[in-house]
Amino acid sequence: MNLELLREERPLVHHMTNEVVMNFTANGLLAFGGSPVMAKEPEEVEDIASVAGALVLNIGTVRKEDIETMIKAGQAANKAGVPVLLDPVGAGATSFRKNAVQRIVDEVDVAVVKGNAGEIAALADIPLNVKGVDADESGDAEEIASRAAGKLQTLVVVTGETDVISDGQERLTSSHGTPLLGSITGAGCLLGSLMAACMSVEKDHKKAALFALEFYNRAAERAAKKVGGPGTFIPHLLDELGKADG
Ligand SMILES: Nc1ncnc2c1ncn2[C@@H]1O[C@H](COP(=O)(O)OP(=O)(O)O)[C@@H](O)[C@H]1O
Ligand SMILES: Cc1ncsc1CCOP(=O)(O)O
Numbered sequence: 001m002n003l004e005l006l007r008e009e010r011p012l013v014h015h016m017t018n019e020v021v022m023n024f025t026a027n028g029l030l031a032f033g034g035s036p037v038m039a040k041e042p043e044e045v046e047d048i049a050s051v052a053g054a055l056v057l058n059i060g061t062v063r064k065e066d067i068e069t070m071i072k073a074g075q076a077a078n079k080a081g082v083p084v085l086l087d088p089v090g091a092g093a094t095s096f097r098k099n100a101v102q103r104i105v106d107e108v109d110v111a112v113v114k115g116n117a118g119e120i121a122a123l124a125d126i127p128l129n130v131k132g133v134d135a136d137e138s139g140d141a142e143e144i145a146s147r148a149a150g151k152l153q154t155l156v157v158v159t160g161e162t163d164v165i166s167d168g169q170e171r172l173t174s175s176h177g178t179p180l181l182g183s184i185t186g187a188g189c190l191l192g193s194l195m196a197a198c199m200s201v202e203k204d205h206k207k208a209a210l211f212a213l214e215f216y217n218r219a220a221e222r223a224a225k226k227v228g229g230p231g232t233f234i235p236h237l238l239d240e241l242g243k244a245d246g
């Protein structure tokens, strides 16, 4: 994965995402070196998705009518060879969300599904306690990732204290990061944006996902050393995302 190339190209990442994290995600992706655009108007999503470097579909505050639009955008991305990342926010919380994800993966060729353990477990039909958009960390993330990858037939990323990437056969794990990421909203959503930006320049999506995970979590570790709590963590995280890895 060539970060210099990404920063030169500044890939456009089309987001159809939730209202909670739009600003934070846009700032984080800009700091990292990508170019965010948030757009969900049915009349324009195909035009934007087909010229983007990657498309993020995030169901955090999705409404019934948005699902059709996401599918439309996803299919336009597929036609143009633009990779699609799906973040199944809160998928374990309601059957509406779980069904929304199922419809999207049935109708769109999704390259990566990235979520926390509770969300991905729900998609793999593994029972776990889920409270809203936050994860229950009691499950076996490796097992959850493998089962979900098999069921969804996509690359799956399960986030948490240890992150797992699975394509159903091979599993990669990464244990960087800081618990402070769990004390701000949008930590997972921003990771998805960075991953999508990396997928636009690195066609081996497993490599792109691992690079994004490690880069992001190491930046968060450095930021955590400089702060006393979640309020000051956010600006330090943005600063660290703009630096070289290390
Ligand atoms: N306890 C933890 N220690 C270290 N890193 C964590 C911890 N919990 C989450 N992370 C990191 O925070 C980011 C968001 O993960 P997570 O909290 O699982 O997602 P979400 O915000 O979607 O629930 C990931 O990069 C993950 O590696
Ligand atoms: C709090 C909340 N509610 C609906 S979407 C959302 C943001 C979730 O962000 P993340 O999954 O990155 O924690």
Ligand SMILES: [Mg+2]
Residues within 6 Å of the ligand: 087, 089, 115, 116, 133, 188, 189
């Ligand atoms: Mg999330």
